[in-house]
């Protein structure tokens with residue numbers, strides 16, 4: 509079989525690095541045709557020397573010059589600014605860019621009729637109305653990489669008529685580092701504490717989002733966009749071991765769940781190999797060691813971001829873009845020590861509350877909603893600092 513041609517957007521991040529680990533475990537099965545980064549020149553130079561892609565995209569101009577110079581002896585590699593240039597030469601593009609910056613890759617991959625392994629949930633959440641029609645492009649496929657949605661995707665394969673047979677999607681949440689603590693106890697938590705995730709090792713933005721449960725709220729919107737399930741039929745349950753990655757409940761009372769040890773290489777590999785399964789196992793369970801699987805309801809009054817995201821999802825239109833953008837700015841401000849952990853919610857809630865929502869029909873309208881929400885979030889944060 510011909511190797512699968514893979515482009516990795518955000519190859520210098522957590523998802524990107526793990527994608528390259530999977531490829532390294534079975535190098536004959538894959539051909540890396542593209543890599544991209546924001547600004548991590550040193551890392552992508554090493555990756556490019558190892559995998560020899562046709563295209564290396566570097567968003568930051570200074571980092572791009574450094575990469576161009578370092579790779580100037582490798583004439584088969586073209587260094588460019590725009591990661592979308594690699595989206596039409598791959599069979600599958602893994603989008604591991606963080607935040608709204610991942611939107612161009614999501615759109616270009618689907619527009620080119622390619623398979624998109626989507627880790628970058630923010631692009632689908634913010635731009636659902638303009639991304640959805642692209643899923644109809646001939647050859648385009650969207651395979652989720654988020655472990656919960658990969659689990660749901662696998663569970664739904666067991667149904668021959670999901671529209672009629674599914675009664676509920678149940679997303680599991682680890683609960684993050686602050687599970688079991690009350691709002692008053694979280695007033696002074698530090699960035700280091702919020703970054704100490706109990707089960708997953710991930711990039712900083714999603715790790716902070718996991719500590720507030722905003723990540724789970726965004727995943728509820730993501731599940732709605734991916735599977736077309738109404739919000740009233742998507743539930744969240746806290747499961748601290750992160751072994752059950754999500755579940756589908758059917759109308760006859762059956763529940764089908766997908767289980768593995770927490771290892772993102774499994775869902776990334778699922779998207780790389782789809783519709784087949786890769787032969788390299790990741791996250792295999794040792795049943796002699798797995799003594800407990802616990803479940804509990806989320807504490808919605810302490811972790812208010814969960815219901816805030818549900819509200820944005822239900823409002824629809826530009827609301828998911830607004831909440832996602834405001835949250836990105838708030839998370840950065842928390843990491844920079846400008847606001848407290850609890851204020852991450854307050855910033856996003858204030859911006860959503862003050863925004864006049866609309867129904868975007870073009871990508872420019874989504875970009876505009878994102879830009880305005882960022883400006884509003886910065887204004888709210890300035891007010892908090894004053």
Ligand SMILES: NC(=O)c1ccc[n+]([C@@H]2O[C@H](COP(=O)([O-])OP(=O)(O)OC[C@H]3O[C@@H](n4cnc5c(N)ncnc54)[C@H](OP(=O)(O)O)[C@@H]3O)[C@@H](O)[C@H]2O)c1
Nearest residue numbers: 518520521522523545546547548605606609627628710711
């Ligand atoms: N990590 C996980 O286990 C996990 C699990 C589920 C879902 N996800 C989702 O996957 C996505 C990536 O998460 P991550 O944890 O891998 O993040 P990460 O470690 O922070 O990596 C982000 C990647 O995006 C690149 N990037 C950042 N800004 C960019 C820009 N403006 N233009 C182009 N590239 C840019 C970064 O480049 P630099 O190196 O230059 O910063 C880096 O390669 C997020 O949407 C996250 O929610 C992640």
